[in-house]
Amino acid sequence: MFEALFLYPYRLFTRGEFLFASGWPAWVLLLLMLIAIAGTGYWVWRHHGGNFAGRRWIAVAALQGLVLALLLFLLWRPALRVTALKPQQNVIAVVVDDSRSMQLKHEDLPRLEAARKLLSGGLLEKLRNRFQVRVYRAGNYLERIQGLDALTGAQPATHLGLSMKQMMEESASLPIGAVVLLTDGSDNSGGLEADTLSEIRRRKIPIHSVGFGAEKLARDLEVLDLDVPQRALSDSRIGAAITLRHFGLNGQKAKLALLADEKIVASREVILGAEGVPQTETLLFNAGLAGARNVRASVVKLEGEENPSNNAQSRLINVESLKPRILYIEGEPKWDFKFIRRALEGDRNLQLTTMLRTTQNKIYRQGVEDPKELEQGFPGKEEELFKFSGLIIGGIEASYFTPQQQAMIRNFADRRGGGVLFLAGRGAFADGGWAASPVAEMIPVTLADRKGTFHRDPATAELTGAGRDSLIVRIEEDAKKNEERWRKLPYLANYQETGPAKPGATVLVDALPTSKGRHPLFVTQRYGRGRVSVFASSGTWRWQMLQDVKDLSHEVFWQQTLRWLVTETPPQVSATPSKQLLLDDGQVEFRADVRDPAYKPLAGATVEARILGPGGAAAMLPLTPDSSQTGLFTARWDAPKSGNYVVEVLARNGKEEMGRDVFTLSRQDGIAENFHAGQNRQLLEGLSRQTGGNYYTPASAQALPDDIAYSEAGITTRETKDLWNMPALLLALFGAKAAEWLLRRRWGAV
């Protein structure tokens, strides 16, 4: 229809350059048009104005003016200048996705079969009639093939970006006119890199994509993501957030299981929610003993599932045998002190060192490493305090600490990256003068500016919205049961009014005094490299004393809270990979943050990584200083094959060892291809749009040979195509005159 009216396809108009072939200036045309319209208007008003009622003459004048303007426009010879490929002198690269996902169905045929049918059914021949055609297959890499029989659909991955990059490199000396990409868009590496895209655009090569496969499968359940911490303390309870998505399985029950080293450690039956909407389920499990742990989330295949190979995902967790130390200083004997200590006794991986002020001048120490430790009281040097990973400030006045110690408390979170927890008490928060101290800045609540905020009155604890989602306060694995459990906890023996939470802080639990009101009870926030939290009660001991001895609410709450406090506390040497999970591509960057004993960045260190790979293969890699940040050392590395790798990073300052850190990473080949198996039309449309090409469905791809001819890449010629003879313009002329005649008849002015 478009071509019938405008002579040429729409795409030609989007690519071509409009011009007037007469060569006369456009401003003259514009001026003459204005004169014609104004003159016509004046003439109609002067000579026929009286024949029309009211202002009807204006419509007649406008139509006559339009006719004159259109005639003038045609006299100027409008035309379209386009760049077109020269026949038989250009190469068209036809790239067919040969990955495993192309074996999934496109309507009734496998996607690859549908692509083959499209090409052999005339598309390839039409292209060959006008261009030289080279056929490639894309998978892990790009490979030229001589015939369509070479397509097997056996490639374990699709790297469209890498394939296009390879294409650009190999065809640097070829007159590539366009790329035709037949794929489902199920790319495993995130599409094109910016430099490849920029090279394609520089060479003006359009990528025309033909998409295969339904955008969503009819019946499929997929494990979209498995989110677990990269590191965990041994024997700790950690959460795995498993994101599921399904199509066509609304309301069905699915069995979800979590396996650690192929042993089931948690499982649950889930009811599938709305179609296409990611649904996250959390399973808690024990990290077990130290070592690299392979964790796999899996859902049992449901009846009629089209793609069962996307029902599981794996991750690697580095379970560490560290025993982080927490220093707890308390201003006076209190029951919670004892019961927190007891709760931590059940945790083999946390070391609690306590300082209890029993009299004005006596400190009772427990959990010290030697009799001399903390003998002089709270640490006076950063090196002494920073040996700990967590710090608990109980009900003790701010004035107990010197200004230097107060600065150290702040630096403990900010620079050292430790966790600081403030507890309630007669000497805590505003009652202890903390509001006026420099430490107030790091406390996640705005402290009240008054005394008498500590109340020995009962209060219940209630989870907030954020608390319901948080794993820190998850006593029960199931979120709803957990909420119910919190609701049934005995009331706290006391609470403290702290003031409102600061912007950026998260309130996990509120305290509801039995009298009235609601106050933040458990608040957390990040501060610098570390974490800070407030627990505004010292009355959780009632959770222990008022419940059956088998009830572990109190123990679990404090163990999880204190583990949260220290789990992310970095060591002096902290190393991480840029990606822990390498899918089909081994490229990875190692980063090491190296600090001195006061946790100041250490620039002059010598840092190296020792890598242990599958089958015991070992490698050494030096890390070099990164100019972007003092104390940061980096190195790039390519994991050579699929499997798990353990990397130990060691840093020295001269001959003195600054520390070492271990992380794990995993390269998985051929796994990513199973996921996101629906056609990624968005990716293909974006790719074509960005390169000046078009997206086609197999049905609309018949127009491709004609469209492809107009390209600025390769060997081209410029053509000028007249527009004055467009049927649409002639129709407009006749239409205007016909409309004028009809109006005149209607108004009786013929």
Added chain:
Amino acid sequence: MVFNRNLRALIVVILLAGACLAFQRRGRLPFLDDEDEPEPYPADAGEKTEWVFARLRYNSYRQGAGMWGVRGSWSTDYPKAERHFAQGIRRLSRVHVRSVEEVVDLDTDKIFDYPWIYGVEVGHWDLSDSQAAKLREYLTRGGFLMVDDFHGSIEWEIFMRSMSRVFPDRPVVDIPNKDAIFHMLFDLDNRVQIPGIVMFYTGQTYEQDGVTEKWGGIYDEKGRIMVAMCHNMDLGDAWEHADMPQYPERYTSMAYRIGLNYIIYSMTH
């Protein structure tokens, strides 16, 4: 005639009741009893505090069950001992203490609000099975029991009849000197037997055949003391008579130190 018979019966009942009461209170010196010298009620008695002296009320061995109404052995030294001791705790430590005591028993759950309890004259107690079970639950959850003022082998025997039903599988052991409980606030390696007021009349620091003091304890599976026993001693008297010139100061001081160590131990272990 009928009137005379009733009158005689009434007189017999009164005489019997009087005899029972006298039997129950034998050996007690009337002039030392709080009822004759009542302790004034402190003005700050209503203060809400972290720690409260919780006195365990129990059935005495010679009492029938459910006879709380009759003042039994549990109330010995009440309330002067705890009120004196509370003042000492305030003076000598940072424990936030209420000036008056709380009486708790093993028939309600109120006991769980007081993680430290004191049982006196437990050589006369007689716990029912349900009370023994509740005490076991209390101690296992983290409660602490200090028992005091029971003497000699007979009272030990009676004490153990109930205690062995609380923890049939946990032995009573002598708490060694090196245990933290003797080194909390004060180092108490050189402890002495704390005598009761009866010392004034007998001239000796022990009662019955309890010549040697026993610092006994029952530990949990993690090596924490749950029950601390002051056998052949009477710390309650030492607290109660802290203001009595005749009672030797060295015993009162030692009793205060032991009590404080036990309290702070119970709040840290």
